Amino acid sequence: MKIIAWMAVSLLLAASAATAADSVALPKDYEKWEKSKEKVVSDKSSLFYGIHYIYVDKKAMPAYKAGGKYPEGARFVVVNYTIKDEGGKPVKGKKSMVVLMKKDAKQAATGGWLFAGFTPEGKPSGVDPVKNCYECHLKDAKDTGLVISKYADFR
Ligand code: HEC
Numbered sequence: 001m002k003i004i005a006w007m008a009v010s011l012l013l014a015a016s017a018a019t020a021a022d023s024v025a026l027p028k029d030y031e032k033w034e035k036s037k038e039k040v041v042s043d044k045s046s047l048f049y050g051i052h053y054i055y056v057d058k059k060a061m062p063a064y065k066a067g068g069k070y071p072e073g074a075r076f077v078v079v080n081y082t083i084k085d086e087g088g089k090p091v092k093g094k095k096s097m098v099v100l101m102k103k104d105a106k107q108a109a110t111g112g113w114l115f116a117g118f119t120p121e122g123k124p125s126g127v128d129p130v131k132n133c134y135e136c137h138l139k140d141a142k143d144t145g146l147v148i149s150k151y152a153d154f155r
Contacts, residue, residue: 024116024124026100030055030077036154040083040090047136051092052080054149060103065151067144074103076147095120099133101147110134111146 036054043049056064060074077100082093098118107114107129115133117125127133134146141148 024100024114026098026116026118026122027057027075027077030057030075033057033075033077034061034154036149038092042083042090048078048080050080050082050096051090052078054078054154056154063145064147064154070103070145070147072103072105076101097125098122111138113137113146 033055055077057075084093115129117127
């Protein structure tokens with residue numbers, strides 16, 4: 001009996017995970033959005049330890065540049081790479097992680113943004129958007145609509 005109950009729970013969990021994965025896909029065209037300069041993070045305790053680029057879509061750009069409220073659907077993608085040392089110079093190694101933020105009023109638990117993490121191949125990596133994303137963004141960017149990076153530091 002216990003085993004059956006446990007199976008029912010794990011089936012439920014599997015079903016909800018599948019729905020979440022279906023509804024959050026990495027935008028196909030993000031590599032065509034405006035792209036930041038190469039950003040090197042050498043602090044090993046940082047989530048973004050490595051070399052990353054930020055991609056900003058057309059909807060997000062006006063508020064990113066001038067401040068103000070982000071419109072529904074505004075999107076940011078960050079692509080992170082490992083760091084390789086090439087004669088004392090940090091150069092990018094393999095793609096290690098991709099993350100997405102999309103303005104979505106339905107995401108009340110995460111401040112009206114959808115947060116999602118992906119593997120280098122673009123598959124959902126199953127992060128908890130509240131604990132693994134939102135809490136840090138809230139701490140660092142409460143006054144800028146949860147967006148941490150600055151346009152001034154973009155290029
Ligand atoms: C420990 C803190 C921390 C956590 C946890 C974190 N981030 Fe961030 N995130 C940052 C910082 C710092 C930047 C700015 C990087 C820069 O300036 O180049 C950033 C930038 C971003 C950006 C670009 C837009 C912006 O805010 O500048 C996206 C998209 C993003 N993060 C998504 C995520 C997702 C999705 C998760 C969860 C899987 C996550 N982040 C977890 C600290 C964090």
